[in-house]
Amino acid sequence: MLDRLKAVLKARFGSVPALQDAPKGVDVLADMADRRVIRRYVDKPIDPELLDTLCAVALSAPSKSDLQQADIVIAGKEERAKLEALLPDNPWVKEAGALLVFCGNNRRHRLLFEWRGRPFVNDYLDPFFNAAVDSGIVLATFVAAADRVGLGTCPISAIRNHAQQVSDILGLPDHVFPVAGLGVGWPSFAGVMSPRLGLDVSIHHGRYDETGLRDKIAAYDKRRELVQPYKSQRYTDKFGTSADYGWSEDKARQYSVPERADFGAFVRRKGFKLD
Numbered sequence: 001m002l003d004r005l006k007a008v009l010k011a012r013f014g015s016v017p018a019l020q021d022a023p024k025g026v027d028v029l030a031d032m033a034d035r036r037v038i039r040r041y042v043d044k045p046i047d048p049e050l051l052d053t054l055c056a057v058a059l060s061a062p063s064k065s066d067l068q069q070a071d072i073v074i075a076g077k078e079e080r081a082k083l084e085a086l087l088p089d090n091p092w093v094k095e096a097g098a099l100l101v102f103c104g105n106n107r108r109h110r111l112l113f114e115w116r117g118r119p120f121v122n123d124y125l126d127p128f129f130n131a132a133v134d135s136g137i138v139l140a141t142f143v144a145a146a147d148r149v150g151l152g153t154c155p156i157s158a159i160r161n162h163a164q165q166v167s168d169i170l171g172l173p174d175h176v177f178p179v180a181g182l183g184v185g186w187p188s189f190a191g192v193m194s195p196r197l198g199l200d201v202s203i204h205h206g207r208y209d210e211t212g213l214r215d216k217i218a219a220y221d222k223r224r225e226l227v228q229p230y231k232s233q234r235y236t237d238k239f240g241t242s243a244d245y246g247w248s249e250d251k252a253r254q255y256s257v258p259e260r261a262d263f264g265a266f267v268r269r270k271g272f273k274l275d
């Protein structure tokens with residue numbers, strides 16, 4: 001199984017840690033490293049109890065200071081139809097067996113203060129950040145748990161393109177905000193392994209190190225092009241067609257237009273000060 005883990009990591013990162021002995025759980029590690037986003041599903045319902053169980057497993061993830069500031073909304077039929085209408089660029093969501101929305105929740109703690117007649121003195125960026133991080137960790141844990149039972153998932157940050165509408169549809173009160181949606185379903189295909197930046201880019205030993213970063217990213221562009229070339233190019237009206245269109249050009253183009261520039265205003269309307 002160590003060989004399989006190494007093969008998967010090599011395909012993902014282009015290199016492999018020099019591990020000699022198979023650690024406990026090596027087969028689980030190989031499966032985790034081999035995960036893929038799944039946007040194609042068969043038409044088969046998901047047992048609601050299984051969904052609740054996966055949520056419970058996900059909510060067993062670590063929580064900042066045990067504050068427990070992540071919630072999951074399993075969208076109901078009516079709510080789901082309204083959410084799907086907001087996601088024309090993600091038509092695959094309609095095929096998913098379930099649509100979940102992972103939220104950050106700093107409301108409960110404010111209520112604890114209200115119930116005790118005490119002022120909430122921690123009105124800074126930190127409570128928002130903590131809740132957002134907790135929610136992201138719970139989402140990632142749900143994804144890992146869903147993989148284990150054979151369900152496919154795809155997160156959906158596109159719901160934050162319409163954060164206020166999503167909040168209204170789901171009835172999210174002040175200090176509760178959507179972090180990401182998640183389509184969940186029984187996969188109709190195995191998905192495609194998406195190569196990542198080299199391990200020498202993202203793992204820093206001792207201290208942060210950017211030595212040779214530009215060359216390393218150029219090498220990643222080439223490695224990725226071999227197995228997962230981009231099928232289309234973004235914003236050709238603005239940037240033309242590039243002969244060597246890779247990950248770095250795609251991301252430079254993606255961030256060339258403002259994305260969710262109004263999200264900060266939405267979060268402030270939700271009652272966060274973010275100072």
Ligand SMILES: Cc1cc2nc3c(=O)[nH]c(=O)nc-3n(C[C@H](O)[C@H](O)[C@H](O)COP(=O)(O)O)c2cc1C
Nearest residue numbers: 035036037090154155156157158159180192193194
């Ligand atoms: C927080 C988050 C938000 C995402 N939002 C979307 C989305 O709105 N639509 C979509 O199709 N994929 C979305 N994705 C999936 C990513 O595109 C996908 O994870 C990435 O391309 C890498 O592929 P992989 O997960 O198979 O390695 C999102 C992923 C994350 C973690």
